[in-house]
Amino acid sequence: MTIELINTGSELMLGRVLNTHQQWLCARLADLGYMVNRQVAVPDTAIDIEQAVREGLSRADLVITTGGLGPTCDDITRERIAGLLGLSLHRNASVEAQIHAYFISRGRPIPLRTHVEAMIPEGAVVLPNRHGTAPGIAIQVSPNPFRHDGRPSWLVMLPGPPRELRPLFDTEVAPLIQRLFPAVDGFACRTLKTTGLGESAMEELIAGPLKHLTDQGMDLGFCARVGEVDVRFVARGLQADALVAEAEFITQRWVGPHIFGAQDDILESVVVNALAARGQTLALAESCTGGHIANRITNIPGASAVLTAGFVTYANAAKITALGVPESTLRDHGAVSEQTARAMADGARKAGSADWAISVTGIAGPSGATLGKPVGTVFIGIASDHGTEVFHQINAFDRETFKYLTAQQALSRLLRRIQAGGTA
Amino acid sequence: MTIELINTGSELMLGRVLNTHQQWLCARLADLGYMVNRQVAVPDTAIDIEQAVREGLSRADLVITTGGLGPTCDDITRERIAGLLGLSLHRNASVEAQIHAYFISRGRPIPLRTHVEAMIPEGAVVLPNRHGTAPGIAIQVSPNPFRHDGRPSWLVMLPGPPRELRPLFDTEVAPLIQRLFPAVDGFACRTLKTTGLGESAMEELIAGPLKHLTDQGMDLGFCARVGEVDVRFVARGLQADALVAEAEFITQRWVGPHIFGAQDDILESVVVNALAARGQTLALAESCTGGHIANRITNIPGASAVLTAGFVTYANAAKITALGVPESTLRDHGAVSEQTARAMADGARKAGSADWAISVTGIAGPSGATLGKPVGTVFIGIASDHGTEVFHQINAFDRETFKYLTAQQALSRLLRRIQAGGTA
Numbered sequence: 001m002t003i004e005l006i007n008t009g010s011e012l013m014l015g016r017v018l019n020t021h022q023q024w025l026c027a028r029l030a031d032l033g034y035m036v037n038r039q040v041a042v043p044d045t046a047i048d049i050e051q052a053v054r055e056g057l058s059r060a061d062l063v064i065t066t067g068g069l070g071p072t073c074d075d076i077t078r079e080r081i082a083g084l085l086g087l088s089l090h091r092n093a094s095v096e097a098q099i100h101a102y103f104i105s106r107g108r109p110i111p112l113r114t115h116v117e118a119m120i121p122e123g124a125v126v127l128p129n130r131h132g133t134a135p136g137i138a139i140q141v142s143p144n145p146f147r148h149d150g151r152p153s154w155l156v157m158l159p160g161p162p163r164e165l166r167p168l169f170d171t172e173v174a175p176l177i178q179r180l181f182p183a184v185d186g187f188a189c190r191t192l193k194t195t196g197l198g199e200s201a202m203e204e205l206i207a208g209p210l211k212h213l214t215d216q217g218m219d220l221g222f223c224a225r226v227g228e229v230d231v232r233f234v235a236r237g238l239q240a241d242a243l244v245a246e247a248e249f250i251t252q253r254w255v256g257p258h259i260f261g262a263q264d265d266i267l268e269s270v271v272v273n274a275l276a277a278r279g280q281t282l283a284l285a286e287s288c289t290g291g292h293i294a295n296r297i298t299n300i301p302g303a304s305a306v307l308t309a310g311f312v313t314y315a316n317a318a319k320i321t322a323l324g325v326p327e328s329t330l331r332d333h334g335a336v337s338e339q340t341a342r343a344m345a346d347g348a349r350k351a352g353s354a355d356w357a358i359s360v361t362g363i364a365g366p367s368g369a370t371l372g373k374p375v376g377t378v379f380i381g382i383a384s385d386h387g388t389e390v391f392h393q394i395n396a397f398d399r400e401t402f403k404y405l406t407a408q409q410a411l412s413r414l415l416r417r418i419q420a421g422g423t424a
Numbered sequence: 425m426t427i428e429l430i431n432t433g434s435e436l437m438l439g440r441v442l443n444t445h446q447q448w449l450c451a452r453l454a455d456l457g458y459m460v461n462r463q464v465a466v467p468d469t470a471i472d473i474e475q476a477v478r479e480g481l482s483r484a485d486l487v488i489t490t491g492g493l494g495p496t497c498d499d500i501t502r503e504r505i506a507g508l509l510g511l512s513l514h515r516n517a518s519v520e521a522q523i524h525a526y527f528i529s530r531g532r533p534i535p536l537r538t539h540v541e542a543m544i545p546e547g548a549v550v551l552p553n554r555h556g557t558a559p560g561i562a563i564q565v566s567p568n569p570f571r572h573d574g575r576p577s578w579l580v581m582l583p584g585p586p587r588e589l590r591p592l593f594d595t596e597v598a599p600l601i602q603r604l605f606p607a608v609d610g611f612a613c614r615t616l617k618t619t620g621l622g623e624s625a626m627e628e629l630i631a632g633p634l635k636h637l638t639d640q641g642m643d644l645g646f647c648a649r650v651g652e653v654d655v656r657f658v659a660r661g662l663q664a665d666a667l668v669a670e671a672e673f674i675t676q677r678w679v680g681p682h683i684f685g686a687q688d689d690i691l692e693s694v695v696v697n698a699l700a701a702r703g704q705t706l707a708l709a710e711s712c713t714g715g716h717i718a719n720r721i722t723n724i725p726g727a728s729a730v731l732t733a734g735f736v737t738y739a740n741a742a743k744i745t746a747l748g749v750p751e752s753t754l755r756d757h758g759a760v761s762e763q764t765a766r767a768m769a770d771g772a773r774k775a776g777s778a779d780w781a782i783s784v785t786g787i788a789g790p791s792g793a794t795l796g797k798p799v800g801t802v803f804i805g806i807a808s809d810h811g812t813e814v815f816h817q818i819n820a821f822d823r824e825t826f827k828y829l830t831a832q833q834a835l836s837r838l839l840r841r842i843q844a845g846g847t848a
Contacts, residue, residue, distance in 0.1 A: 113624050
């Protein structure tokens with residue numbers, strides 16, 4: 001089975017927008033056992049879109065397009081593809097009703113041109129968009145005039161905004177593809193999420209114990225992210241599930257404490273769920289991470305039962321008034337110190353009436369370094385009724401990476417302490 | 425002049441790596457007045473690379489490839505392209521000396537296979553790589569057997585690592601392209617960043633006033649982001665600069681209050697800079713946005729001079745103790761109310777000793793809706809010494825989009841108030 005991906009958008013060709021669709025869709029399809037053979041990006045001009053689609057349909061069993069389904073004058077994908085395939089467009093009453101409901105529920109007027117988003121090519125499958133107005137569209141091109149042997153292909157059009165495309169792919173497109181193109185052989189893909197070890201160190205620890213499985217054809221892959229390493233097992237054939245299950249078992253035995261989840265788990269979600277399961281609460285005192293940890297925690301549904309309060313205490317005055325850090329601690333040891341981190345964690349736990357508290361104080365850069373405290377210096381405190389521990393890191397990276405990595409370290413340390421002790 | 429970009433790499437097709445070359449090269453070329461007509465990504469297999477290059481040369485005056493020039497077994501671009509063009513490869517003594525010098529200066533042994541990086545197709549131009557070992561290669565394909573009229577094309581191969589590719593492009597490739605393809609006509613591209621209007625509403629307002637410019641060939645494009653719409657003008661020819669300048673002038677007149685910046689500006693950076701320029705400070709009281717605004721503000725270097733304190737007051741107790749919201753306000757009107765938003769903004773401004781404060785209280789969902797307050801309900805307060813205004817929105821989206829969009833609304837409203845009054 002061959003797949004081609006066509007990303008439309010003049011903003012892509014002008015370099016105004018980063019094409020994240022390619023990576024996201026390719027990764028999603030790979031997880032399902034499919035590989036994209038070619039990806040093409042073209043501007044929003046009729047001739048380019050038509051040529052790319054024609055070439056895709058001449059080669060691939062499945063062509064996926066992104067973008068150009070919206071209501072503005074440069075959204076021409078739907079019309080051009082219908083024209084290319086000789087299909088007429090018809091107003092779909094159910095899509096139109098959904099579009100109207102979308103605007104009405106948000107108390108906004110319905111713009112004149114949005115009705116074009118309800119125009120669907122004859123015979124096409126509508127893929128409902130629950131996060132926007134333009135639905136996805138799937139068309140079976142049969143017979144396929146662009147393929148030398150006339151074999152049918154499927155063509156799927158997806159809207160451009162990632163927050164619409166992604167759930168639409170997961171809920172509508174992935175099941176459709178799996179139904180249309182069932183994997184004939186077995187296929188298994190499993191990703192373990194880890195923190196606290198780099199990818200070389202991880203490979204050194206597990207490549208040997210997994211060798212009998214990789215010798216049998218299982219792929220072992222690593223993907224280094226900020227403060228995380230994904231370990232990925234991919235196997236095909238009738239033994240695929242067994243190989244991957246054994247790989248996970250062995251990896252758990254060798255690097256278990258570093259594994260915080262699997263597949264799409266994210267650290268903040270694992271932390272929120274661990275606290276919620278124990279009926280425990282968390283408070284945050286962030287200086288250099290500036291609300292980054294609070295933001296990630298509150299992205300998780302159910303965070304309100306866990307997070308009592310967060311304090312972004314950039315200024316020393318805020319550390320004193322909001323958290324009760326003694327002025328003498330700040331004067332004698334400085335705002336970036338083990339002592340201040342400890343006082344911030346204790347103060348946040350008290351002010352937030354929480355079981356646990358995290359504090360962070362450091363130098364995100366690019367300026368702010370002092371003698372003995374280079375940019376990237378950070379102190380992280382974890383407070384509970386068993387006491388407060390502070391650890392020290394040097395995360396010398398750009399500002400956003402610094403914040404992300406520091407949060408990873410704080411959350412993974414907190415998670416291990418939550419899991420170690422039954423109570424705070 | 426037509427340009428095609430070919431990115432090679434199986435890791436791209438598996439979605440394990442984000443293709444940043446496309447945006448970077450397209451943006452660089454657009455800045456020089458060239459537009460990439462098509463971008464293609466293919467895996468590291470001979471047939472796919474050859475087919476993509478053949479197709480590129482059949483259409484484009486310039487084909488740029490990335491990746492596959494290194495020393496490992498999956499680096500086959502150089503050999504395959506030489507084979508396709510019928511060119512023999514010769515060891516280049518000067519490149520070989522550079523590669524040796526690269527390893528010697530770093531005190532590393534010279535790996536056996538690196539000598540393949542010194543193999544250069546006959547007649548090719550070597551583009552020295554000062555940040556790695558594999559040089560870039562430029563070949564004039566003349567006559568061009570893949571083009572129906574035999575017109576010559578240029579083919580440029582670049583190494584894959586971004587930290588090698590980028591300086592190599594700037595110092596070697598850009599001057600070469602400008603010499604080979606001097607811009608005969610003018611070219612202008614300008615993006616205005618806007619908030620507060622959807623793309624349909626934006627188009628309804630400006631398409632008419634800009635019609636005489638689009639009739640003259642200027643492209644008008646829109647790109648919808650969360651809580652933002654990019655408006656883009658692209659023009660070619662001797663009048664390009666004048667057309668784009670007039671388009672910006674007209675757009676400013678019609679939707680000026682919605683324009684917060686241009687090109688790569690981001691809203692939080694514009695807000696931080698506007699406050700810093702006035703020597704003013706900001707405090708934040710976030711309930712449902714949970715630190716999202718603080719996180720974005722503190723991503724901006726220089727935020728520490730502007731943000732005094734942020735309070736993530738999820739629990740009612742935190743609203744009372746940290747912000748001084750009266751218990752009676754919470755009891756009588758609820759935590760999600762105009763009155764609570766007002767008290768939170770006033771409390772944060774006072775507790776943070778700041779010129780300005782933003783408060784946010786609402787229902788991010790998926791649960792938490794009450795009678796008359798659906799998921800997505802949010803009250804946003806803006807406080808200054810001129811008083812406190814509260815506005816009400818319904819942002820019925822998934823949790824992260826809700827937070828992002830609410831932050832956009834709060835920051836753009838704050839920005840307009842900062843710009844309107846000389847002082848807080």
